[in-house]
Amino acid sequence: MKTSNHARIALAALFLIAIAAFFYFDGAKYLTLDALKAQRLVMAGWVAQHFALALLAFVGVYVAVTAISLPGAAVLTLAGGALFGLLWGGIAVSFASSIGATLAFLASRFLLRDAIRAKFAARLKGIEEGVKKDGAIYLLSLRLVPLVPFFVV
DSSP: HHHHHHHHHHHOOOOHHHHHHHTTTTTGSSHHHHHHHHHHHHHHHHHHSSHHHHHHHHHHHHHHHHTOOOOHHHHHHHHHHHHHHHHHHHHHHHHHHHHHHHHHHOOOHHHHHHHHHHHHHHHHHHHHHHHHHHHHHHHHHHHSTTTSSSOOO
C-alpha cells in the first residue's frame, strides 16, 4: 500500500468518525432554529464575556460542519448574525464557510476523485471541458447554485 492510500484511509476514517459522532450525540438537535432560540440568552452572555474565544469556537464549528457537509450551516449562519452582529457575524460566516468549502473540496478530491472518474467518465467529460475552458467562472457558477453541495463541486 502506498503512503497516499494510508493517508486516504486515515482521512476517510476521520470523516466517518466525525459524522458518526455527530449523529450518535444527536448533533442535529443543536443546529436547529428552536435550539438557537432556546439557548440564545445563554450564548449571548457567553459571547459578551468571551467574545474572541466565542468567535473562534463559532468559526471552528462552522468550518467543521461545512467541511464534513453536515446539516445545519444555514442555522449557523443565522446564529452568527444573532450572536456576533452583522459585521463580525458576516466576517466569521464568510471566512468559515469558505474554509469549510475548501476543505470539503480538497477532501472529496483527495478521497473520491479516482473512483468518481472511473465510474462517471463519460458524464464528467462536459464538466471537465467547462472547467478547462472557463475554470473560475464555471466553478463559481456551480458554487452559487444552492442545490449543489460543497463536496460535489
